[in-house]
Amino acid sequence: MLNVKTPDEALEIIRTSFVPLDRPPENVTLSSALGRVLALDVTADAYVPDFHRSTVDGYAVRAADTFGCSDALPAQLILSGEVRMGEGAGLTLAPGQCAAVPTGGEVPQGADAVQMLELCEDYGDGTIGILKSVAPGHNMIFRGDDVKPGDRVLPAGRRLEPQDIGALAALGMTSVPVVPRLRVGVISTGDELVPPEQIPAIGQVRDVNGPLVCALLEQAGVLPRFYGIVPDQEDCLTRTMEQGLTECDAVILSGGSSVGEKDAAYRVMSALGKILFHGIAMKPGKPTLLGRTGSGKAMVGLPGHPVAALFCTHLFVRAILARLEGRSLRQRQVTARLVEEVSANHGRSQYNGAILRQGSQGLEALPIRGKSGLITALAGADGYFCIPRDCEGFPAGTQVLVNIFIAD
Amino acid sequence: MLNVKTPDEALEIIRTSFVPLDRPPENVTLSSALGRVLALDVTADAYVPDFHRSTVDGYAVRAADTFGCSDALPAQLILSGEVRMGEGAGLTLAPGQCAAVPTGGEVPQGADAVQMLELCEDYGDGTIGILKSVAPGHNMIFRGDDVKPGDRVLPAGRRLEPQDIGALAALGMTSVPVVPRLRVGVISTGDELVPPEQIPAIGQVRDVNGPLVCALLEQAGVLPRFYGIVPDQEDCLTRTMEQGLTECDAVILSGGSSVGEKDAAYRVMSALGKILFHGIAMKPGKPTLLGRTGSGKAMVGLPGHPVAALFCTHLFVRAILARLEGRSLRQRQVTARLVEEVSANHGRSQYNGAILRQGSQGLEALPIRGKSGLITALAGADGYFCIPRDCEGFPAGTQVLVNIFIAD
Numbered sequence: 068m069l070n071v072k073t074p075d076e077a078l079e080i081i082r083t084s085f086v087p088l089d090r091p092p093e094n095v096t097l098s099s100a101l102g103r104v105l106a107l108d109v110t111a112d113a114y115v116p117d118f119h120r121s122t123v124d125g126y127a128v129r130a131a132d133t134f135g136c137s138d139a140l141p142a143q144l145i146l147s148g149e150v151r152m153g154e155g156a157g158l159t160l161a162p163g164q165c166a167a168v169p170t171g172g173e174v175p176q177g178a179d180a181v182q183m184l185e186l187c188e189d190y191g192d193g194t195i196g197i198l199k200s201v202a203p204g205h206n207m208i209f210r211g212d213d214v215k216p217g218d219r220v221l222p223a224g225r226r227l228e229p230q231d232i233g234a235l236a237a238l239g240m241t242s243v244p245v246v247p248r249l250r251v252g253v254i255s256t257g258d259e260l261v262p263p264e265q266i267p268a269i270g271q272v273r274d275v276n277g278p279l280v281c282a283l284l285e286q287a288g289v290l291p292r293f294y295g296i297v298p299d300q301e302d303c304l305t306r307t308m309e310q311g312l313t314e315c316d317a318v319i320l321s322g323g324s325s326v327g328e329k330d331a332a333y334r335v336m337s338a339l340g341k342i343l344f345h346g347i348a349m350k351p352g353k354p355t356l357l358g359r360t361g362s363g364k365a366m367v368g369l370p371g372h373p374v375a376a377l378f379c380t381h382l383f384v385r386a387i388l389a390r391l392e393g394r395s396l397r398q399r400q401v402t403a404r405l406v407e408e409v410s411a412n413h414g415r416s417q418y419n420g421a422i423l424r425q426g427s428q429g430l431e432a433l434p435i436r437g438k439s440g441l442i443t444a445l446a447g448a449d450g451y452f453c454i455p456r457d458c459e460g461f462p463a464g465t466q467v468l469v470n471i472f473i474a475d
Numbered sequence: 476m477l478n479v480k481t482p483d484e485a486l487e488i489i490r491t492s493f494v495p496l497d498r499p500p501e502n503v504t505l506s507s508a509l510g511r512v513l514a515l516d517v518t519a520d521a522y523v524p525d526f527h528r529s530t531v532d533g534y535a536v537r538a539a540d541t542f543g544c545s546d547a548l549p550a551q552l553i554l555s556g557e558v559r560m561g562e563g564a565g566l567t568l569a570p571g572q573c574a575a576v577p578t579g580g581e582v583p584q585g586a587d588a589v590q591m592l593e594l595c596e597d598y599g600d601g602t603i604g605i606l607k608s609v610a611p612g613h614n615m616i617f618r619g620d621d622v623k624p625g626d627r628v629l630p631a632g633r634r635l636e637p638q639d640i641g642a643l644a645a646l647g648m649t650s651v652p653v654v655p656r657l658r659v660g661v662i663s664t665g666d667e668l669v670p671p672e673q674i675p676a677i678g679q680v681r682d683v684n685g686p687l688v689c690a691l692l693e694q695a696g697v698l699p700r701f702y703g704i705v706p707d708q709e710d711c712l713t714r715t716m717e718q719g720l721t722e723c724d725a726v727i728l729s730g731g732s733s734v735g736e737k738d739a740a741y742r743v744m745s746a747l748g749k750i751l752f753h754g755i756a757m758k759p760g761k762p763t764l765l766g767r768t769g770s771g772k773a774m775v776g777l778p779g780h781p782v783a784a785l786f787c788t789h790l791f792v793r794a795i796l797a798r799l800e801g802r803s804l805r806q807r808q809v810t811a812r813l814v815e816e817v818s819a820n821h822g823r824s825q826y827n828g829a830i831l832r833q834g835s836q837g838l839e840a841l842p843i844r845g846k847s848g849l850i851t852a853l854a855g856a857d858g859y860f861c862i863p864r865d866c867e868g869f870p871a872g873t874q875v876l877v878n879i880f881i882a883d
Contacts (some may be wrong), residue, residue: 097671098701101690115851118677152707153667155677171667171779173678213849220851228880229694233687233781234854236671237680259561259579263505263644269526269563270581272645279641282509286637293506299560371579373641399879401809402837429810441621443523443628446642471807472636473881 071346073456074382074416077357080343081386084359087393088316092244097235100227102288103245104394109221114211115237118155119174123206126165126187126195127156127178133200141188141196150175165195174207181206213237224394226288246392249289252311253280255296256304256332257322257371262296275373275442276321283380284319286473287388304335308366312339316391317364319384322371332356332368340366347383348456349416351375355383365391373442378418378451381472399471401450403432410460417456420448421469432469448472479754481864482790482824485765488751489794492767495801496724500652505643508635510696511653512800517629522619523645526563527582531614534573534595534603535564535586541608549596549604558583573603582615589614621645632802634696654800657697660719661688663704664712664740665730665779670704683781683850684729691788692727694881695796709739716743716774724799725772727792730779740764740776748774755791756864757824759783763791773799781850786826786859789880807879809858811840818868825864828856829877840877856880 072080092106121127128144136142144165150156150172158166160177168174168181180201188196214220220234221227227235227243235243255277263273274296281291292315297307299322311318320332333356336342340360347355352375356368365387369376389396403423411417420435432452435444450471454461461467480488500514529535536552544550552573558564558580566574568585576582576589588609596604622628628642629635635643635651643651663685671681682704689699700723705715707730719726728740741753741764748768755763760783764776773795777784797804811831819825828843840860843852858879862869869875 097686098689101693111851113674116680117675120680151678152665153678171665171680208849214851218851221854225855229687229690230785230850230853230856230880232690233683233785233850236683236686237781237850239671239674239681241672257560257579263647264649266521266647267525270559270561272524272528272579273647275641275644278505278644279637281506282637282640285509373645377638377641399881400833400838425808430808441616442638442641442645443519443622443626445638446629447633448638472638473807 071348071353072344073348074453077344077347077355077383078386080357081383081390084343085365085387085390086363088249088363088391090247093247094242095245097232097241097243100235100243100245101229101232103227103243103248104288104392105221105223105225105227106244106246108219108223109235109238109240111214111218111220111238112216114215115213116208117210119210120208121168121170121172121174121181121206122208123181123183124170125168125181125183125206126197127160127168127174127181128165128197128201129160129162129178130180130201130203130205132163133180133182133197136197136200138198141198142200143190143194143196146193146195165197179203224392226394246394249317249388249391250292250315251284251289251388252292252294252315252318253277253284254294254304254307254311254318254320255322256299256320257296258299260296260322276369276371276376279373279442280319280321280369280376280380283377283384287385289388299331301331301334304331305338308335308339312360312364312366315364317367317387319367319369321369321376336366336368347379348414349418350413352379352418353415355379357383374420374445377442377445381451381470399473400468401430401471402466403430403469404428405461405463405465405467406431406433408460408463409434409454411454412459413456415456417454418451419454420445420451421467422447423449423469423471432467479756479761480752481756482861485752485755485763485791486794488765489791489798492751493773493795493798494771496657496771496799498655501655502650503653505640505649505651508643508651508653509637509640511635511651512696512802513629513631513633513635514652514654516627516631517643517646517648519622519626519628519646520624522623523621524616525618527618528616529576529578529580529582529589529614530616531589531591532578533576533589533591533614534605535568535576535582535589536573536605536609537568537570537586538588538609538611538613540571541588541590541605544605544608546606549606550608551598551602551604554601554603573605587611632800634802654802657725657796657799658700658723659692659697659796660700660702660723660726661685661692662702662712662715662719662726662728663730664707664728665704666707668704668730684777684779684784687781687850688727688729688777688784688788691785691792695793697796707739709742712739712743713746716747720747720768720772720774723772725775725795727775727777727788729777729784744774744776755787756822757826758821760787760826761823763787765791782828782853785850785853789859789878807881808876809838809879810874811838811877812836813869813871813873813875814839814841816868816871817842817862819862820867821864823864825862826859827862828853828859829875830855831857831877831879840875
């Protein structure tokens with residue numbers, strides 16, 4: 068008997084059954100850190116910037132000296148010097164004085180605002196006319212406006228994006244502590260499978276799930292290791308699973324998980340650890356199997372049908388990997404208007420691929436038709452949406468929540 | 476004078492000014508193809524699957540033999556054999572016959588449907604009872620249902636995603652013709668800049684744009700090459716730009732592009748090619764500069780402010796790279812409800828970072844406050860939205876279109 072869970076129950080089991088693997092952080096250079104998962108909180112230990120900066124080319128002033136000035140009645144200030152890029156200002160403004168300052172240059176002591184060049188006039192006699200008043204703080208960034216010592220800039224568990232790399236550079240963090248990449252074994256099983264490079268005979272099909280699951284894992288930022296196509300027999304599967312669990316942090320077996328005379332995957336995983344669930348009330352994807360070893364590694368049995376394997380990897384395997392990495396998973400979801408009716412009546416959550424396009428009234432989702440084994444139907448898909456188990460389908464015009472296929 | 480364009484005009488200039496670089500495709504293995512850009516259309520040259528397959532464990536039948544049957548009055552059929560996984564069926568059904576067939580197995584000639592095991596009864600005397608009628612085609616996939624010879628499965632110019640890798644595996648395409656990766660040079664300029672590993676003195680700041688732009692390029696699937704921090708002087712910039720244009724397909728220079736006594740970038744690029752525009756009516760990002768060399772390479776001058784550099788790279792540099800690769804760019808946009816008011820009144824399109832979160836009534840966008848130079852404010856951002864130039868801002872509750880920061 069399948070111990071069938073709903074997709075939400077399956078995610079909750081994943082959340083409570085797996086914990087971050089206990090591994091020391093690895094230090095990588097800033098230029099290798101993109102996409103890696105931060106192992107520790109990043110906290111600033113200095114002010115950024117470490118001095119008051121101008122955001123325009125202009126004149127640093129004491130704001131009070133400009134109050135009430137205008138085109139007709141400029142404030143006339145004594146030019147006390149010029150600040151150069153990359154150097155300290157080296158001067159202090161007294162009342163009635165100003166200093167030329169470039170964009171990004173230091174605003175001298177005594178000054179509390181900058182007026183832009185276009186609103187000033189150089190009289191050529193050592194004085195500058197300010198044509199419009201400025202409020203204190205205008206056109207400048209104060210010391211520590213970006214970060215102050217002790218500010219937490221990035222939290223542990225975050226996957227580093229380009230703007231985070233920029234923030235780390237600003238902090239001078241050129242060696243970044245990251246979570247070691249997970250290694251994940253992939254096994255394909257099924258007596259009908261031949262490697263993609265082989266021409267299938269009648270009754271045979273090419274192994275799609277091996278390359279597909281490895282690509283999904285690569286996109287998820289982990290290191291896939293493919294163990295090849297293994298005969299759907301308990302002893303062969305056990306040997307390969309054991310090797311995979313020794314060498315990797317998780318092993319994904321696709322095929323061999325349906326309930327029939329060939330449910331070797333269930334028996335193999337039962338012997339190697341604890342089964343957490345067998346079967347999810349979803350279509351496609353019902354015969355999904357999850358187990359955990361004594362050391363906290365994950366064993367996943369994916370359906371043999373490629374589209375089912377794709378949805379289940381996106382929904383569940385990514386959630387498992389995030390738990391093992393100590394990372395919070397961000398689902399990227401968009402709301403879109405379904406442009407065609409989709410029916411459902413299985414008593415199971417139905418997942419349907421979709422192409423997103425910008426319509427005249429916002430984002431539209433075009434459902435992809437096709438049977439669950441047909442992977443080429445999903446080439447070009449942007450994501451998928453779910454029709455709940457208690458629903459007989461969605462009419463055209465329904466606003467659906469589309470999970471988009473991207474790395475996270 | 477700046478020849479200022481709107482963001483849409485800038486994108487149109489990019490579209491019409493750059494063409495795909497003329498380079499022969501490169502063949503990569505299937506396991507190295509994720510994220511690469513397909514150089515040629517992929518067309519099927521065989522049927523997938525190449526035989527009629529069952530989608531369930533059950534009995535292959537002639538549908539007509541089951542019409543009118545029921546629990547109470549099963550259709551009794553003669554079991555003519557058993558199909559094995561990975562082998563041809565090797566038999567032909569005559570009227571009144573059926574054959575056992577596993578999920579994925581070949582449906583024998585003569586059969587046109589499959590009834591699932593649970594709706595059949597094995598009488599143990601060489602006959603099988605079918606308890607529910609099936610329509611022709613039920614529970615099976617026909618030869619070529621996935622693809623037929625001549626079907627275009629993937630178009631040239633597509634960036635390969637995991638499901639595409641699966642489709643290529645199904646077609647047996649283990650060597651994939653892809654567009655060679657673009658090489659893009661990155662130069663930082665500014666006398667105030669020091670490398671991230673150095674502690675800045677007063678007046679100095681760390682170079683954020685070098686690491687930031689390289690990370691954005693890496694995420695966009697091209698090969699960045701950093702030429703370091705170059706003094707903001709025409710001769711130094713010219714030498715480095717020339718080297719970059721010799722070694723790369725495009726060069727991005729950040730800093731040095733504002734109009735002042737230091738607009739060396741403009742003069743350098745003018746001498747090396749044709750300026751396409753200088754200045755975009757947007758905030759931040761106004762002093763963006765674009766040029767093209769005689770051989771069709773791109774020269775980009777980005778603003779020195781990191782947030783401006785980030786938005787301009789996301790908006791314009793990615794569009795240029797897509798043109799040079801012959802790829803159509805997909806903007807990932809989501810509609811979200813702005814949760815706080817944002818004001819604008821610059822006569823320029825204003826771009827604002829945003830954090831996306833799932834609210835009780837759909838997706839919400841939390842605007843990020845902060846001045847344009849503050850990169851750490853964008854650590855954690857999911858994307859950005861634009862307030863048009865003719866608009867004084869958006870009240871809380873406005874539905875905004877958020878461009879999300881992801882590779883494409």
